[in-house]
Amino acid sequence: MSAKSHIHKDAPLLEVKNLETAFSIDGTYYNAVDNVSFRVKPRQIVGIVGESGCGKSVMSLSVMQLLPKGIGEIRNGEILFDGVHLENMTDSEINRIRGKEIAMIFQEPMTSLNPVFSIGFQLQEVFFNHMKISKKEAKLKSIALLKSVGISRPEKIVDEYPHQLSGGMRQRVMIAIAIACQPKLLIADEPTTALDVTVQAQILELLKEIQEVNDMSVILITHDLGVVAEMCDEVIVMYAGKIAERTDVDSLFHNPKHPYTQLLMGAIPKMDEEVETLSTIKGIVPSLKNMTKTGCKFAARCPKAMPECVTVTPQLAESEEGHEVACLLYETSRPNTEVNA
């Protein structure tokens, strides 16, 4: 399952190159996603982890072209989906891809469904958007879909309204809507954060099952490393809009390289250890306005920070085969050194 970034034989489904997404605050642009590149291969589950405010969601919104208009903007870089550029598409062009080729699940199942319409109505909308289909067929299809996401008595649920369903059921409905047209890529933005733990496990299991059945790729955005360990093939650790580390899930858990990743790992509570207080990472992610332009953005909170961390910007580079990291502790991350992994 080792994911290597330089394999060319199976072309990536999604390729993000040097993406810079910025938000304008008082007329000045601040990069929320700063020069990020990664690939998602077919049938791969890529996890994106990081604290709140480190650019995970903004990156996924950039891919879907869902950035708030007039405020957020892709300033630079390319987003290639199946070889097609997404970043400059018009609304009607991207609308043909949204929901059909790329679908998205959101964090908050409580508000992700329109309260005034029945479940069936909302499910059918995606069919009407992308297929020529009769009302009757759409209804049959949506019942089948609901069944496939593990909703019992789907014939009844299609006529019910969102407020009659529990959070877990609503998230299942959201998943059903997302997979209705069998997209090639599913972006799940913290799909289980708002659910309680038992439901979380069910939803994750369902996602994995659907991924296997439909041969989808999945980008799973989360701040739960447990979810990553269970689900993902490859992991991207983000900090302050940049990729700190990118590798396959095994190497990440056995050999975390970036100090940030190491601290994140340390912050996971362990069942077999008894500690007074859980370890935390001091400080918070700097706000967009207060981010340093040069140097490592994590330097201020990093226990291993060196004086040069403030002045030299580390580069994301392979320090080991298939294991990219952006930290000056590793020779390869120093600017102007040859990458010879």
Added chain:
Amino acid sequence: MEPSMPQQTSPGLAESAKPPKSQSPWALARRKFLRNKIAMISLVFLLIVCVMSVLAEPLTMPVEETAKINLTQMSKEPSAEHFFGTDKSGRDVFARTLHGGKTSLLLAFSITSAVIAIGTLVGAAAGFFGGWVDNALMRFTDFMMNFPFLLFVIVLKSIFIESSTGTLIFVISVISWTGTARLVRSKVMAEKENEYIMSAISIGSSSPKIIFKHLLPNVMSTIIVQATITLAAMIVAETALSFLGFGVPINIPTWGNMLQEARSPDVLTSKWWIWIPPAAILTLTILSINFIGEGLKDAFNPKSNR
């Protein structure tokens, strides 16, 4: 199999004891509204007024007859022949009240429809698209708001010399939609932040589809309540303008034109039957519209439990 999550405060909660067939928010609001006594009485009253007005001609006389001056029947008190008596020109007050209601209500309903349509479109577009669209539309709205209502109508009415009911509808509509536009805009702006809008976009729905299918139904309750307020206000506006002589041409009976007669002290003090009927019906109609609006507001509010 699902552990039940704590339910949100939702319209369904109050009625969950005996689950009704349909739980759509519309059905819930309808049930709540039907239980509201004052609103229902008002609705029935309004319907009676509307039906009577529409049926004015078969019930009394053709509209041309109501304008005919009859010198032999001047200022007669109410009697079996003239239910509400006759006015100073010998015209039947009952017939004029019904015909007046027809004109007044037609005017008010037309203006309200126009105002709500324009206001909703402008407000929804501004609120949904934001940015320069919002800026342009809202500055235009501000511009339109600057015109003092009465003055503007009077000036426009003097420009269109051959003023008719149609002109009046147009003139009032053109400057009255601004409040609705602002209201709808703010509602849409709040509503579009909900994730279901984002998820609708993410399944490839186009902007018009999102506005009309997702946003407007969710702000419809506000729009409906606003419509009732506008309706009442427009009846008053018509009456006020006609009373001042700037409204509907004087030969067409409306409640406002009828009240104009009460400007003479003689009518006001000693010939009560000339102005009381239109005034009373006018007041009751406006009151009932306001009660209906209040009832609707209550019905759409998921937090009220009536």
